[in-house]
Amino acid sequence: MRYRPSRRSRTTAQAAVAFMVLAGLNAPAVIGFAEAKYHAYEINKPGYKAAYGHWGVADMPAEYQLNSIHAALLPTGKVLLIAGSGNNIKLFKGGSFKSTVWDPVKNTFRKIATPKDMFCAGHSQLPDGKLLIAGGTARYEVLKGDVKRAGGAMLVKNEDPDHARTFPKGTVFVSPGGKKYVAQFPVRVPAAKKTVNKKHGKTIVTVTANQARVYVEAPEDGTQGITDTSAQYGIQGLKGKDRDNFYGLANKLGMDKKDFQGIREAYEFDPWTEKYVKVDAMSEARWYPTLVSLADGKVLAVSGLDDIGQVVPGRNEIFDPKTRKWSKAATRYFPTYPSLFLLQGGDRVFYSGSNAGYGPADDGRIPGVWNLKTNRFTQVPGLKAPRILETSSSVLLPPAQDQKVMVLGGGGVGESRKSTARTAIVDLKAAKPSYAAGPELSEPTRYLNSVIMPDDTVFTTGGSRDYRGRSASNILKAQFYNPATNTFTPAAAPTVGRNYHTEALLLPDGRVAVFGSDSLFGDKDNTVPGTFEQRVEVYTPPYLYRASRPEIHGGPTEVARGGSATFMTASASRIRTARLIHPGSATHVTDVDQRSIALNVKRANGRITVSVPKDSSLVPSGWYLLYVTDRHHTPSKGVWVRVR
Known part of the structure; x- marks a missing residue:
């Protein structure tokens, strides 16, 4: 008897033949689909997460989404995201300026009334926990x-x-x-x-x-x-x-290119009322300025484009949070968004050479130590590829007592295609500081974000090889730098590309949140305009996939410099280190607020006592996250402590 397939068998066979035909026609797509499925399976395995960590995208409702240009962690544990006009000239002309507060624990959002265009302003954490925002946009550039x-x-x-x-x-x-x-x-x-x-x-x-x-x-x-x-x-x-x-x-009034122009206005953002409060305006208009906290609690503002679109010619100023007024500071020229770090033991800041761009290629680009009282600037030599520092990342390596600064990657001046895998480290406690080569990145990278972690590593993520991600050059890689071993180790790869206008912050629970990205083009051939990346991606490090974390509780919310604080814990015998980490305030791959200070630890049954260094240039007044780690370098959740 001749076999006759059933209707169901015929349908299945036909589907199989059709699939094989399609597979033959679209083999790369089928293979790519299979590879993607397998990759998703691999990165979600417990063993993979414990080794490399894991990325997830935060669900931000459409009505709260914005072009995040600035991000700051507040003492409430929430994150302030500032767009202003968000590099959108239509919003600028319409006077539509945006800010959003995100609660990463509850994953809730709140719109904030934003009085001025804070797009490309400068900001710094103040001793009382408020955020100072100064400058912004008065006019967009016209080619x-x-x-x-x-x-x-x-x-x-x-x-x-x-x-x-x-x-x-x-x-x-x-x-x-x-x-x-x-x-x-x-x-x-x-x-x-x-x-x-x-x-x-x-x-x-x-x-x-x-x-x-x-x-x-x-x-x-x-x-x-x-x-x-x-x-x-x-x-x-x-x-x-x-x-x-x-x-x-x-003099000349012509029709040449008109650069961005800055504003003089300054505001404090109150984390508890979640409102902007106007303070005294700066004497100079500034767009792309850097604000850095000083040992006495005041804030130094440098550089930026002024009210006619020129780099402010070295006229710097200082904000006093007690009077909410500005005064003149030492004169020194820097390109825009220079990375400046307060040094221990005096009125000195270190300019790493990192900057975000505007200014002549041969003016103000050399790294050095700047004494704010004498106005003496001592150059620091030894940096490989010193002309490829624009859009590089800089970080004061943990712990801050070591006084070492690392610069990572970078690009050529302006819209240059050049980028570098170079990293370099300078020991600023040396008699004659000089940069020394560090381990290279896996590939040339600009716009790399660097975040100090509770376990004394530095997490770096994202960036692109070309200017603003041109030619589809975003880099989907992340890694940890360990200062103790001077090595990089790989981390799980992010799923969202990040370049210009990107920020990254350490959250109180030990995760890292990454915001923004402003690609110039949306395709490899550079024919389609890019769109601003509004998704928030959160990285969970490997240490959060371990069996247990040490815990501390019941301690004071304030501690004096030179004093100590006692916390209750069931993990006293496990605890090995304690760190105060200053909350980040990031924009344009520049975050000079973050620093990690090592604390002395005394252990007893059911409690630990930590001691805070007395030097205000090492531990400026303000709110910090206190983390403790065990012998496996697993950190606790951060506990907010105000240092006075």
């Missing part, structure tokens, strides 16, 4: 071919010693030939300086004009607004003595 109106800097002079004056946005300046230019921002001009001296019995009064600067533009499109000669400009609407006392001076 040369897109410039429609002539414009540039106008110096507004005041020869009246008795009155200051504020001129509003829209003030019109008129040249002797009748050309008009309009102020794009309000400008306040201080009163002239008046000195009275007596000579040979006569009273001599000298008046020196004061001045302020404002960006102006021609009122109409076209080349007719261009002027290449210096001139004095009258101010439309002034009469009598005011017409003589107040006037403008300008």
Whole structure:
């Protein structure tokens, strides 16, 4: 009898034939699908997680998503994400500025009213736990071919010693030939300086004009607004003595490229009320500035693009959180977002050479130690590939007492395709500090994020080989650097590519959260515009897959420098180390706030006592996370402690 397949058998056979035909036609896709499935199986095995850790994407509802440009861990355990206009000129022109607070424990989100465009501002943690944010965006860049109106800097002079004056946005300046230019921002001009001296019995009064600067533009499109000669400009609407006392001076007003422009405004973010509070404005407008905490609790602000789009020429300033006002600091020029680290034992900061870009290729790029009191700058030599430091990562290696700084990767100036796998380490306690080569990264990398971990390692992740991930060059790799062995070990690979506008923070529970990324293009051929990465990816390190973690509780929330604090624990005999880790405040792969301080530990039944160093340049006042680790380097959850 001849066999006759059933309907079900025929269907199955036909499906198998169809699958084999499709598989033959699409072998790479089928193989790729199988490989992806197998990879997902492998990375979720307990043994793999215990060896390499694991990545997961946080579920952020659409209404809270934003282009994260800045990220800061707050003493409440929450994370403040600031976008401002988020590199979106439509949002900028519409005045739509965004911030979100994320609770990584509850995975909840809250929108925050954002008063100014804090896109590309600077920020630093203050001693009372508030976050200082200074600067931001007054104007987006306009490339040369897109410039429609002539414009540039106008110096507004005041020869009246008795009155200051504020001129509003829209003030019109008129040249002797009748050309008009309009102020794009309000400008306040201080009163002239008046000195009275007596000579040979006569009273001599000298008046020196004061001045302020404002960006102006021609009122109409076209080349007719261009002027290449210096001139004095009258101010439309002034009469009598005011017409003589107040006037403008300008040189070239042209149609060349217009860079980003900064703002002077500064705010404190209160973690407990979750509101921005305005403080005194800076004397200089700043876009891409670095803010770094000092030993006395004040904050140093350096660099940035000013109100006409030029790098601030070395005019630095200091914020006093007690008065909420700014004062002048030592003069020193740096390119934008320089990485500066407070050093132990005095009024010195170290410039690692890392920066985020704007400024001449040969000015302010050399690493060195800067004394803020004497304004002396001592260069630090020995760095391989010193011209490939832009968008590099820098970190004060743990523990901070060792006073070693590491620089990792980096790229060439501007939109250069150059990048490097170089790492280098400098011992700043040496008599003559000099960089020495460290172990190389697995491939040339820029925009690498570096995070200090509770077990004295540094976790590094992401980056790209080319400028802003161009040519699909994002690097899906992560690794740990161990300062004790001077080696890298691999970690689980992230699933989300990260380059420009990326931040990474250590969370209180020992995980690492990574935010942002702003690829220039969305394809390998660089033909499709890139989109901003809004997903938040969280890395769980291998130590969180171990059997148990040490625990501490019941201690004080405040401790004095030079003092001690006692905590209850059932793990006293297991505990080997204690570290105070300052919460991170990251932007543009720059986080100068994070540092890890080693504490002395005394153990007893059911408790431990930790001692805090007395040096305020090693342990600046503020909120810290206290972690303890056992002999397997497994850390506890972080406990918030305020150091006064």
